[in-house]
Amino acid sequence: MSRPKNDTFLRALLKEPTEYTPLWLMRQAGRYLPEYCETRKRAGDFLKLCKSPALACEVTLQPLARYDLDAAILFSDILTVPDAMGLGLYFAEGEGPRFERPLREEWAINNLSAPDSYEHLGYVMDAVGEIRRALDNSVPLIGFSGSPYTLACYMVEGQGSSDFRHIKGMLYNRPDLLHRILSVTADAVTSYLNAQIDSGAQAVMIFDTWGGSLSHAAYREFSLAYMQRIVAGLQKEKDGQRIPCIVFTKNGGLWLEQIAAIGCDAVGLDWTVDIGEARRRVGDQVALQGNLDPNVLFAAPEIVAAEARKVLDSFGPGNTGHVFNLGHGISQFTPPESVTALVEAVHGHSRLLRK
């Protein structure tokens, strides 16, 4: 299999030269797009959308039809993995994700096992295959998973949380129980990402949304160590092409050197760090992905363009090693026109910087 016609994203991750800085946006297929809302309505609800390969494929392609983006990301959710582990995922309308059976009892934790990715998450693999066929080698497809710690946050809390008191209580009281959850989940994520790669994902990303809520010591022990184990277990090549891996810890700015050292190809940055400073800290070890504040997209188009140029200027000279993105997912309230201004600014200004 050859690389996609537009392989700028893969080349930037592998630190090969590119003519401009590629970009995609976290949550690029989402509620800010009216066509997404229309398809979601047709599906009935968000989970049905995730579980229908044809509809997941349809919404994956929607942002690419509107904007000149350099990668597609599988439409799914990180919580499909704990759902496949039997926790009973549902979305209470307007309230975010919930589990019917949060994981708190020792017996339940001892009974936890990694699901078979093809048997229990076959709909995701089918979506990956269908999206690859629909993309027809135009741009690469990114597969993804949550980090074990981030998944455990939802599994133990049973829903989103502002204080994480259940999981942190467990972390300090019964670290053995939390390690057991993280270990089983790390095995599940490794096989899940490898199945996505086997089904056609051309790069993978690990979303560690809540690792940044941990203490300095706990981050290494309860989040980073398990991501390191996953990265070590990933299939590195498919059909002769390297499959790059991106690791993103939101609020992980204090630990960039440590993240860069776990064997990933790229580190995702949220908007709280200066990307030029981040580049000096990680050196040549990895590429960087990020890191515009998603709320910039609420400003006027010329401000959006100016703020995007600031990120590119801060990254500095060179013709590779940067994938432009937001520092976190795009808000559902974003005006779609802001994204047009962003894409033009990133492609246009980064071409000028290479002259």
Ligand code: CP3
């Ligand atoms: O980036 C993409 O376009 C791919 C799709 C994707 C979704 N969720 C779709 C989604 C990805 C990569 C995710 C990851 C995800 N899901 C994370 C990690 C990244 C992050 O945002 O921090 C987390 C923590 C989740 C869990 C989750 N899923 C939450 C907390 C919510 C509710 C938040 C909200 O915006 O309502 C979801 C739902 C969800 N996942 C939506 C989308 C498009 C909105 C659902 C809808 O259409 O109602």
